[in-house]
Amino acid sequence: MPPDLPAVIPIDDPDDPRIEPYRDVRERDLVGRDGLFIAEGAVVVRGLVQSTRHRTLSLLLADKRVAAMAPLLAQVPTGTPVYSAAQAVLDRIAGFPLHRGILALGARGVQPAAGDLLAACGPVARVVMLFGIGNHDNMGGIFRNAAAFGADAVILDPGCCDPLYRKAIRVSVGAALLVPTARLAADEDALALLDRHGFEAVALSPGGAETLAALAPPRRAALLFGSEGPGLPAALLARARSVRIPMAGSFDSLNVATTSGIVLHHIASGQAA
Template sequence: MPTLIPVADPADPRIEAYRDIRERDLVGRQGLFVAEGRVVLEKLLLSRAYQPLSLLIAANRAEALASLLAQVPEGVPVFTAERAVLDAIAGFPLHRGILAIGRRIDTPDADALLARLPPRATLLMLSAIANHDNMGGLFRNAAAFGTHAVLLDSDCCDPLYRKAIRVSVGAALLVPFARLARGEDGLALLARHGFTAIALSPSGETELADLKPTPRTAVLLGAEGPGLAPDLIARATSVRISMTPGLDSLNVATTSGIVLHHLMSKARH
């Protein structure tokens, strides 16, 4: 286990990155992100696309975390603090008692990411997903159903925002993603890499139950309310999910789970 470094002063400059976490969420972290909780830390330590820069844990949790801390790469400092000090650093009661600062080290552009994918692959292409809870749920479902990658348009929020990572239960650190440049034609990019695009819409022409996936399928999802832009729907295979009459929409993360489960099930037959 690495040597633990006690911190007694919330103003200690060594833990500056952890100070006032919620306020820092609003202004960004210059390419860094916060991982919160044991499960998320486990995912961070497993990932090849990210690296931990430091850890800050509650002193009374150190012994119970010994096996996990043993996986921390050499040279990564592990700070400990009593609960009162930890809460003062974070700016709110930190019930999980585990934080880490991480950095993404694998940042492919969208074209390079698609070029890496296997001959049979499924991906999500997201448009204007601005809610961090939904983003976390989308990544959690993507991981659960074996999605190979996620593409984000320029109006999507950051999957590495602290809340998005937490809601994804660390899946945002496991599913590869890339962001399209503003104005980049995502559908043209998908076509160049052999993907069939399906666009989810309440008015979709094809019922999901009747959809037969191709070896490479991209699922297009838009923000709740406005949904996908009409031109995207027109250029893709539009798909709807049947539901009770009088209701025509689902939470976008719920929609992703239904669609990805369908695609995974069909791929097995």
Template sequence: MPSRPLPTPLYQVIPITDPEDPRIEPYREVRERDLVGRDGLFIAEGAVVIRSLVQSPRYRPRSLLIADKRLAALEPMLTALPANTPVYTATQAVLDRIAGFPLHRGILAVGEKTAVPTVANLLDACGPVARVVMLFGIGNHDNMGGIFRNAAAFGADAVILDPGCCDPLYRKAIRVSVGATLLVPTARLAPDDDPLALLDRFGFEAVALSPAGAETLAALSPPRRAALLFGSEGPGLPPALLARARGVRIPMAGGFDSLNVATTSGIVLHHIASGQAS
């Protein structure tokens, strides 16, 4: 019986035995560094997140680093890699020494951006019924990741960041988002952008979440093109912005007026998604 030829893998498997090998330099001591800002590179970890990276039309893996014992199980994902992507492999012991901590997930990738849309690009690309999330001064990576996760779960069209927000490509934000920061379209406002004028130009109504909002969320009938504005937990949204937007509040029980901003985004996006579905 003639043997069928094996398909040639498009990725390259490159075994690494020396933790000091210069080829895996971007993976060294990943906890100590934040690759964002260095030529737009970032670190993604775990199979679920890296699958998002492989699927994403806006990012791509530059290389992977995998525990050799996991190589076979990850094969289906690896076949989807762009041609010639280096896949470095190492024993778990060498991997842990490279990463600087026990890397139980056994897989890391260095990713890079392939497209950098503007806020106007993203708003323009939305359909007649759309919801975008717009964030002001969100500096906590857990919250940033959580908001992207909710945006993906409820099908938000984009997450737009003001200049005061942290980078959603920071390793922890990517991890908390379960890869959603690599899937949901995102762009950052310029310091001299007027966010409300920009929204208005593309027919989006600004809905500002604030304890001082005149309407309750439960009573909100969502506009067809809705921009949902969230500020950080302490200071909230800038007063100048609140004064010009439709203010919406989430009523809370007496004496404990405190919701996490990522949780708030989930509550709001669920309300909007339910309203538009019914």
């Protein structure tokens, strides 16, 4: 192996204490990791390694994948342990068949305040603001769309789940590591905050007053989404500009991640025009 690649540390024993944070990945998901998180798959791990916000603490690879990962390993900061194990050992460490064959342990960076993210936006900007999104697939899907349409930030209310949960990161294809993210305080007035920073709040709701297609995108747009069941809080809807996506017949509603894609596309193409 060329000298610019990190030495790969072989692991033969699934109980080796050095790979303890990778043990029983799924069970750990359920209890949380206190500032640490797991990235899986080549694309997502690359996103972590390249992240300026989060720190890569170690990597764990199937030994058959080490050679193909050389370009990625070359980017790993000096001193970051890279472990490798036979597939069977890896599966026993993770607690399930780890087909992707690559995991990394990350340390969460300090999260900026929502106001700081808004203040840093340019004169044409779009941010996504989420209320009570508790499903990790939806969270991941929304981040993927936010990245695809160049959202400046995703801001979460206290009721949202963690975008750095393993599955959310994976569904986001790494976007959860990439898009600037902040979380509102429990008593923070989201609309007052947006107003203070010159953002117009556009609240998505099946009962919205105007249609999305007819909406001329604000230059600084904050796009507000609630969870699929309850939607956005009524108190918030009453104070914001509300927009609906007309639907056919009796069909009740779109998936919230899909909705975010539709809205971001409309806003991004309108802002670019």
